[in-house]
Amino acid sequence: MTREEIIAPHGGQLVNLMVEGPEKEALRARATTLPTVRLSARALSDVELLASGGYSPLEGFMTEADYRDVVAEMRLISGLVWPMPITLSVSREEAAGLHEGAEIALADEAGEVLAVLELAEKFGYDKAEEARQVYRTEDEAHPGVAAVYAQGEVRLGGRLRVLALPQHGDFPEYRLTPAQTRAAFAERGWRTVVGFQTRNPVHRAHEYIQKCAMEMVDGLLLHPLVGETKAGDIPSDVRMSCYEVLIQNYFPLDRVVLSVNPAAMRYAGPREAVFHAMVRKNFGCSHFIVGRDHAGVGQYYGTYDAQRIFDEFAPTDLGIAPMFFDHTFYCKKCDGMASAKTCPHDQEDRVALSGTQVREMLQGGLAPPTEFSRPEVADVLIAATQERTTPHYAV
């Protein structure tokens, strides 16, 4: 099989904003003379995904026309589907010293310059409107909405040139760029690949969903999100250990690629499900799993909203094929994993545990039943729960 058989990136070309060679040295030298904007953790992860084409066809932070169409229509002005604003915000005071047409150095928290923005536009925006349209609520208790409200009042739009990717001390072997996941798929001879987004440990229910999908495609990209998440989500190092023991013990190693997605969670539910799918298309996935309440938080979204939103797009506009799954569980009468689509039995025949029940078991050093969690995964979670002081992990 050849690389050409893997799905094309969104918009046709994998964007690469990395500057190399003599141009890089010149830009790095010039950057020391430019006004500098410090990036938030979220903006930093956006720079990382923009740099390597995870956000293809975007080549920088959105300018006003794209931003407005994305918020209102879930499309870029080119007409391409794009559901989430990718923007850089600064305070009015900071914006006052920055000029359209000029360059701005973008630095990490330590002050290291990672990229240069060619500032095309400064523009104001309506935070409440963005919250309503993108998050379907203006409630500040929603973590995605709270993040929008906490941002500066002025957006900086323009093309990026990237000198260096953000440095991460953790999981260096799992930080594959879209070009690298595509190469990994090609090397394995895969043409069709299903992407699985997660910010939780994988228990039996999600393992079952992944394996149902794997019956129909060549391989699985297990692609946990390790960017900024909300308090209460399980730390990414613990989750990575869970994925490793699960894959080692229960998956054919030549059918799975484990890699991390540096994106920040936005908890935008339906819109974020489409966003997650488009990003995975850039990483080379032909299929994407959308479960119940995908990327949701609290009670802001209906159970199936994140699946229904895909009906608003023609399959050719998306390219990547969503695969919808219902809640799954172990059924004692079926004697296997099942879902409401396949099991006719009653609730009492099913092994169902609430998040609170599982948390309490783990904190007490008890493994959930093997019908719910693989024992190797439970061992990792028990050890982590007892080592750490943070008591309220979501599972």
Ligand SMILES: [Zn+2]
């Ligand atoms: Zn059953």
